[in-house]
Amino acid sequence: MNRRRFLSFVSAACLSAAAGPAAAFRWQGIALGAKAQIVLDHPEAEAITQAARAEIARLEGIFSLYRADSEIMQLNRDGTLDAPSFELLECLALARRVFGLTEGRFDPSVQPLWQVMAEAASRGQAAQANDLDTARTFIGFDRVRISAARISMDRGQALTLNGIAQGFIADKVAALLSARGVKDVLIDTGEILALGDGQGGNGWPVRLAGERDARQWQGRALASSATFGTLIDERHGEGHILDPLGRKPIATQVTVSAHSAGLADALSTALCLVSGEEEARDVLSLVNEARLERFIQTPT
Numbered sequence: 001m002n003r004r005r006f007l008s009f010v011s012a013a014c015l016s017a018a019a020g021p022a023a024a025f026r027w028q029g030i031a032l033g034a035k036a037q038i039v040l041d042h043p044e045a046e047a048i049t050q051a052a053r054a055e056i057a058r059l060e061g062i063f064s065l066y067r068a069d070s071e072i073m074q075l076n077r078d079g080t081l082d083a084p085s086f087e088l089l090e091c092l093a094l095a096r097r098v099f100g101l102t103e104g105r106f107d108p109s110v111q112p113l114w115q116v117m118a119e120a121a122s123r124g125q126a127a128q129a130n131d132l133d134t135a136r137t138f139i140g141f142d143r144v145r146i147s148a149a150r151i152s153m154d155r156g157q158a159l160t161l162n163g164i165a166q167g168f169i170a171d172k173v174a175a176l177l178s179a180r181g182v183k184d185v186l187i188d189t190g191e192i193l194a195l196g197d198g199q200g201g202n203g204w205p206v207r208l209a210g211e212r213d214a215r216q217w218q219g220r221a222l223a224s225s226a227t228f229g230t231l232i233d234e235r236h237g238e239g240h241i242l243d244p245l246g247r248k249p250i251a252t253q254v255t256v257s258a259h260s261a262g263l264a265d266a267l268s269t270a271l272c273l274v275s276g277e278e279e280a281r282d283v284l285s286l287v288n289e290a291r292l293e294r295f296i297q298t299p300t
Contacts, residue, residue: 025049031056031189032064032166040177040185048180052173056189059172062088063165076111076158081151091161091168091262092146098164098266099141101286106270107244111158112138114242139244163241166190167223167265174261191223193261208255208294221261222293225268226253241272249273251298254280258290271295 025045028037036056038049062085064070071088075081081088098106113135120127138156145152153159161168170193177185177195184196186204194217198204203216208224227241227249243249254271258264267290271280277295284292 027053029053029056031169032060032162033066034166034190036189038173038177038185038187040182042182042184044180048177048182051180052176055173055176056169059087059165059169063091063161063169065160065162072159072161075151075153079153079155079157083149084151087168087172088151089146089148091164092144092151094168094260094262095161095164095266096141096146098263098270102267102270102273102283104141104244105273106163106266107139107141108159108161108163109139109141109144109153109157110242110244111160112156114160114240115158117242136244136246163225163269164262164266167193167221167261167263170221170261187261189261191221191261191265192217193221195219217257220257220259221264222255222257223261223264223268224253224255224294225265225272227251227272241269243273247273250275253294253296254292255294256284256290257293258287260289263287263290 025042026037026039027049028035030036038052040048042048060067061069062071065072067073071081071085075084092108095106095108099108113132116131116135117127120131138154138158140154140157143154144157144159166189170187170189170191173187173189174185174193174195177187182195184198186195186198187193192206194204194206197218198216203218205214206217206222207214225241241249249272252272252274254268256264256268256271258267267284267287271283271292274280274283276297277292280292280295284290
């Protein structure tokens with residue numbers, strides 16, 4: 001199951017029904033390999049959405065692990081990146097904040113571990129213990145050196161920002177749209193960001209999977225993660241959220257809301273690795289602008 005299935009929103013249909021097709025505009029496409037859409041009510045909606053699509057494409061050139069020319073791929077390949085973009089520095093600063101808040105549970109430097117597991121899965125095998133142990137020696141986001149002039153890493157380290165970049169892109173698209181005068185918009189890049197009054201002036205209706213009724217959202221972002229939402233290795237049941245400390249994750253679903261989609265994205269990822277809801281709430285007690293919306297854990 002893709003992580004995005006844990007969020008089911010009805011906003012687009014409601015806006016169309018309330019405002020009519022002339023007032024509501026919806027774009028659907030892809031952002032960082034996931035389905036994305038933007039719903040807004042503005043007389044220049046189509047042209048503004050084109051600008052948003054260009055912004056998404058530009059940011060993919062920074063964060064995508066599927067584009068050989070992206071900044072993150074260059075950094076992983078060479079171990080250094082001179083003159084990094086402001087957006088990469090900003091995202092890494094947010095990642096470092098969440099790394100500290102979660103005592104290292106959110107660690108973008110798990111990429112070498114992910115690569116070992118994915119390569120073994122492609123051969124139909126489980127990753128070997130010695131290969132996993134070697135990969136874990138490269139984990140340590142605090143060892144990544146970040147400055148406006150250069151980002152550099154220890155030899156063998158690699159980063160993934162997949163646990164934060166979708167939300168970060170939603171925030172950047174929202175900033176662009178706000179600068180263009182858009183007040184009512186719902187942005188879904190794998191994480192949901194709702195701005196303005198939405199339908200009927202009460203916010204945007206968003207329904208979590210399994211819930212009967214939609215909740216109304218205004219000026220907040222919503223992100224959901226699940227330890228086994230996507231499997232690296234389906235045969236051996238290895239999920240895509242990896243514990244940097246080497247513990248086996250418990251089956252967990254987490255939904256977090258915050259004013260920033262990037263923050264909600266990173267926190268929901270990290271909280272999949274806590275021991276229970278009490279610990280999740282303890283972590284979020286350190287973050288005034290975020291709150292826990294749902295926590296489901298199934299111990300084995």
